[in-house]
Amino acid sequence: MKTASQLSIRAALPLMIGAALSVNAQPEVDTSQWDCKFCEFEEGFSGDAEIGAGYVWEDDFKFGEYTGLVDEGGYAIFNARATYSGEDADYLDLTATELGLDARSLTIEGGRQGSYRLNLRYDELPHNVSDTVRTPFTGMGSEDLTLPPGWVDAGTTAAMTSLDNSLRDAELETHRERLAVGAAFVPADNWEFGVKVRRDTKEGTQSTSGAFFLNAAQLIQPIDYVTDEVEAFVAYAQREWQVRVKYYVSSFENDNDALRWDNPFTPFTAGADSGELALPPDNEFHQVGLAVGYQFSSATNAGAELAVGRMRQNEDFLAATTNPNLTTALPRDSLDGEVDTVNAVLKLTSRLSEQLRLNAAYRYDDRDNQTPQDTYSWVSTDTFSAATARENQPYSFTRQTLDVSADYRVDPRTKLSVGLDHENVERTLQEADETRENALWTKLSARAGKHTQASVRFAHAERDVSSYEPVPETQPAQNPLLRKFYLADRSRDEAEFRVNTTPGESLSLGFTVGVADDDYSESTVGLTDSRLLNVGADATTMLSVDTSVHAFLDHQTIKSAQAGSNAFSVADWRATQTDTINTLGIGVQHRVSEQLDVGADLAASESSGKINVNNSQFPDLEADLYSLKVHATYRLQSGISVRAAYWHESYDSQDWSLDGVEPDTIRNVLTLGDESPSYDVDVLLLSLRYKF
């Protein structure tokens, strides 16, 4: 195969493909001597199990953000994979991953191939956010945060004389547990039924904040969420057409309705001693989906999908205020919120000749907010009654896109594509009723030689806005010169170049450079420019039969410029943000002998964020990550191996929004005093693996 000329294989291709495609037609072939005696069909159990221990030197939340390895000390390693294959296509697959960590996963799937499938998946996902926060409130994790006995109110944080003695360490962390069970059946040829049920439980804490007029406090919010999902489908598929009907329901329940907290500041008004935040309300979403695919011929295909859904939310309202001196009647007891969604797509592709193919896609996304509008007299931050009642604004929008493109094969190695993408978005209750965007793009893809592929793509898009009028319901009013960036006129240019080459069986190289440039030419206040540059390279090589090396490099620059107006008039200040991220990775795998494999992976990511406001430069936001993993596997005897690994990771970050900000640093904000994370962590792992 390797020595075959392109010419000879191309000559032979049509008949081979024709034969392969005729599988279902069952060509008449004499298979009487097809004994398959060299076929190593697997029946019975096989798999492997790994058991061992690891040790982490250093406590650090950020290091264990998603793995759960937050504490110094030992932990167990247990991974397993087992497969059973039966004579009648019965099968059972089990995969257990990192059972010794807080981030553990178990998957079991079994059934009879071609008849039915049952599966279960259990996952735990920790998210350790911070263990460097401090708060004077007690009752963390509950709906009520109270100040300790003897708390001394004050007008500023610095004057809170009992603050220092009241601060206690706290942790911000959540833990998810997900259990999903599913089943799929093939009751008859071409039919398939499936159902999946998933419960996602998320518990823990996260930060939030609450204000009293000009003062605020960062708070710890309880998380106790349960989301149940059910998805069921029935599908019929044959060669020319396929259809699927699906039903999806999601039900979200929050065990906490509100977060109440004592006002740590001297109240501005009598009775503003405590506040109450509404926590996310229970909600439901139901959606019915229909998907149809039709193959007019081998050259022309059509596909359509329709999803019709309804979101509902009717949680009882909290009182407008907890301030006993302020009373406000509500127009209703709950929102009776309802949003209807319609999502549809219709796609058509047709190869008109060996050279020309046309593609068209139409998409329709509608969010129709049916929530009743009422006028609400409201209380500002439990401190005073607002002078003007406000009407809720149930936003709706309809987005339609039409993409048409043509692919022209200049020759078997070269394809030229051109396309026109049109998007139209209509919105209610916002500054712009309608935005329209047209994008014209072209892409040239070419193969050079047998093993090199390259493409270059250019696109230009113009977004126009019907008219932009400040919304009267927004109080106080927006600067009339502001153009919200997603509702603004915009000119976008994009370019991308890619090349991938595999000059030999043992070497693969890839290079990508892309740039996207947005110009909001009509925006004198708001976002005016943004630019994204990405350069990436990727290489994989086999230095020898026993040694492989993989490396990647990536550079990103994300820039934006905006203007503001202190004077609520023409722009009188400007700001820029520039994020720069450089990432490098190198991995080596080497087989030292039949018994010993060794490897190493190095990754480094350095990022910085530069912010300039009116020619005043902020200190750089910095985050540098360096990670080195070295591992070795030694095979003791058939089926048994020992794995040892060492992992060193260091992380250093600087963030001016956190660093040096103690709970009493800001006079009118009692903060959690969090710090930007840094760590230097070593991990050693030793395990025994048995393959059966």
Added chain:
Amino acid sequence: MHNKATLRLHSSFAGALAIILCATLFAGNSFAQDSEPGEDEAMREYSERGADTCLRCHDEDSEYPVLPIFKTKHARIADERTPFAQLQCETCHGPVGEHGKRKLKKGEERQPMLYFGINAAAAREEQNGICLDCHRNQSRIAWHGSAHELADVDCASCHKVHAAQDQVLTTTGQPEVCYPCHTKARADFYKPSVHPVRFGQLACSDCHSPHASMTDALMAAPTLNQTCYTCHAEKRGPFLWEHAPVAEDCALCHTAHGSVHPALLTRRPPLLCQQCHSQLGHPSVARSPAGLADGMPSGFLLAGSCLNCHSQVHGSNHPSGVKLMR
């Protein structure tokens, strides 16, 4: 919400549809010929001994070892849909012809087989057609016209059918299959604020549907927001007081893979917020380094910035939450 723009779009699509259908019907005969096995098929014979013909050479020491396929679902004879219940290797690779000749004359090249992958001689559509012949099931209904199909991605670029464990079907291995094309995504997951793909907690397919989707970015649910709600259902609402961009598109403020800013924000508050909020008073004021911790520490700049007071940015169901402060 139908108006002239809707009519224009509908008309445009109907026009495009009509052009394609007409052209299809006009050229239909030639396509029909393409889709049928040619008469020349008879010129290339199926093997006399099936897979044994292939496995004589393609054993574990071969340059193209194939034996791990017997650990996979393709090699289950009791499932009559599988290749090994049909024409074994030649189900997918076509008749062996002269490729299986034991000895070649001096200088003679071995007749090629149909093979798959990025360097294969067969065109993408033809390679994929062979796979879709069996796998055109409910999860690939909308493959044609999807982003990967339009980009000429072949099945074998992502799937290794001869491997005991197809890497793209594992949570931890899948990203490595996607990264060679999606190089930026790999770098994104090393940023300070990320979704935990790098740690093996999420696979790309938890959010993306690589075979077909209703969105350009191949999101798993019909829209980006609906995809996000599968894990962040508390943000679905609807809320009494909505934040308009939140209900429309999470990506207006957040980036999905990774960011140098907290909570995967695209930019740093307060500047992020000031791109849309310019009311007279504190939203309009330029927040300079003078407000840092070592200057005149500003609650508009430090800690949670705007969120120090307006913490309910995803929407509030509190009767007094119009300013997203309750």
